[in-house]
C-alpha cells in the first residue's frame with residue numbers, strides 16, 4: 001500500500017527498463033496508425049490509444065493518473081483550467097432544463113459560471129449556505145436536480161464544507177456530490193473518503209504551486225451508480241448517437257463512464273485540453289506537494305495567530321485557529337492543516353485594507369493564491385467585483401476582507417512584513 005507522499009513523487013508514471021525517468025513530454029498533436037481500421041476502433045471507443053491531443057495525450061494521462069491515485073479515485077482527466085474542470089464536471093450530467101444545488105460559498109469565477117453563463121444554457125442553480133439547516137438543504141432539491149456542488153475550503157470565504165452531510169443529502173436524492181478540492185488538495189483532505197463522487201481541481205493553485213501553469217482536473221471516485229438512477233442521467237445511461245450508440249455506463253461501468261463521456265463528448269466538442277508542457281510542469285509541482293502543503297499550513301497558522309493578536313485587525317478567519325467558526329469542521333476534515341490561505345479584516349474597512357496592502361513588501365498584490373510566494377488580494381474590488389453587496393455577504397466575502405495567501409518564505413520575515421505594513425494604517 002503506497003502512502004500519499006510516495007504517490008506524489010512516483011505515482012502515475014512507471015517507466016520500463018531504459019525508459020525516461022521523468023514523464024516524457026509528448027509534444028505531438030497527432031499519432032500515426034498502420035491501418036485505417038486501427039484508427040477506426042479508436043474513434044468508436046472500441047480500443048484504447050491516442051489519435052489526437054485534443055482528446056487525450058500520454059503526458060496528460062500520466063499526470064491525471066497520479067492525481068486519481070492521490071484522491072483515491074478510479075479515473076481522472078486534465079483540463080486547461082479549473083474553470084473548464086468545473087464546467088465539464090457539471091455539464092457532463094446537467095444540461096438544458098436541469099437543476100443543480102450549489103453551496104453559496106464558492107469561488108467567484110465558479111459562481112459566475114453557474115449563476116450567469118450556465119443559466120443562459122438552461123441549467124438552473126439553487127445556492128444554499130454551507131451552514132444551512134437540513135430542512136433548507138432538502139428543500140433546495142427539485143425533481144430535475146442532477147448534482148450537488150461545493151468547495152472543501154471555499155475560496156475566498158474559507159468556510160469548510162461538511163462533506164459527509166452534503167454527500168448524504170445528494171445521495172438521498174439520487175444525485176452525486178461534486179467537490180472542488182482546490183484549496184485543500186488531496187494532501188489535506190480526500191473528499192471521496194467522506195462520500196464525494198466527483199472531485200475537481202484548479203491545478204493552477206497548490207498542485208502547480210509556483211504560478212507557472214494554468215490547469216484543472218476532474219476526478220471520478222467511480223462509486224456513483226448511474227444505472228441505478230438511469231432516468232436522471234440519460235447522457236450516461238442511454239446510447240450516444242455521436243459514438244455509434246455506445247452507452248457509457250454499460251460499456252465503461254461505474255469506474256469509467258463519467259470520465260470517458262467527459263473526454264469523448266465534452267473534450268471533443270469544447271476542447272479545453274491541458275497542453276503536455278503544462279502537464280509536465282504540473283507534475284513537477286505534484287512531486288513536492290506533500291512537502292509544500294505542510295509548510296504552507298504551518299506558516300499560515302503562525303500568521304493567523306499573529307494577526308488575531310493585533311489590535312488593528314478586526315477579525316481573522318482561518319479554520320485551523322481555535323475559536324474559528326469552522327474549527328470543529330477543520331478538525332474533522334483537515335486534521336493536518338487548513339492550507340495557506342488566511343482572510344481577515346483590517347479595522348477601518350476598505351480604505352485601511354488598501355493602505356495596508358500597498359505597504360506590504362513580501363506579500364505582493366496578485367490575482368492568485370496558493371503559490372510559493374506570499375500574495376494578497378482584495379476580492380470585493382477584484383475577483384468578486386461582479387457581485388452586489390447582498391451577494392458578497394451570501395458568499396461570505398465582506399468589503400473589508402483581505403485574502404492573504406501565505407507562501408513558503410520564512411514566517412519571521414512574513415510577520416515582520418505584516419507588522420511594518422500595519423504600522424502605516
Ligand SMILES: *Cc1c(COP(=O)(O)O)cnc(C)c1O
Pocket residue numbers: 081082083084086107109110151154155180182183201202203204205214215216
Ligand atoms: C482558481 C479557482 C478556480 C478556477 O481555476 P482556474 O484554474 O483559474 O480556471 C476554481 N475553483 C477554485 C476553488 C479556485 O480557487
